[in-house]
Amino acid sequence: MSEYEILRIQLLKTLVQMEEQLLVSIGKEKFQSNTTADSGDGNSTLQQAELQMKVVFSVSELSNYLGVSTDCIYTMVRENQIPFVRVRRRIIFYRDSINSWIHTNTPYPK
Structure with a gap:
């Protein structure tokens, strides 16, 4: 060798x-x-693993989790298309609610 x-x-x-x-x-x-603070280390694999463990998402975390823009998230909130909770001015999303929302709104092949 x-x-x-x-x-x-x-x-x-x-x-x-x-x-x-x-x-x-x-x-x-x-x-x-059980904190929801961002790590900010720039490692996308680590960030994805952290997102999988989170119970509650912010708008930016949910946009990373779903792979859509924050504008898209705000539009879905405004049109009541996605399950969310408003705590004063903050919008939060429960991971379990989002996952069940994804499963109920995903068309299955026939």
């Missing part, structure tokens, strides 16, 4: 270990905290 191949294998092992540590830390955060 060449030195390049050995370094490549070591790098892959390190990456796998780092990914496992990240998944473990995400699992710990899930049970230790």
Whole structure:
């Protein structure tokens, strides 16, 4: 084996270990905290994992979760097309309500 191949294998092992540590830390955060603060670290995979664990979404979090713009979310809220809760001026969405809304509004192939 060449030195390049050995370094490549070591790098892959390190990456796998780092990914496992990240998944473990995400699992710990899930049970230790129920906060809804954004992480802002820029890692889209990590952000998606955090969104999957959240119970309540803000408008921007829901737009990331659904893959649509915030303008689209505000329009659906204004037209009562999506389940939401208004707390004073803040609009929040429960993940379970959104998931059931998705399942009831998704056309199934015949």
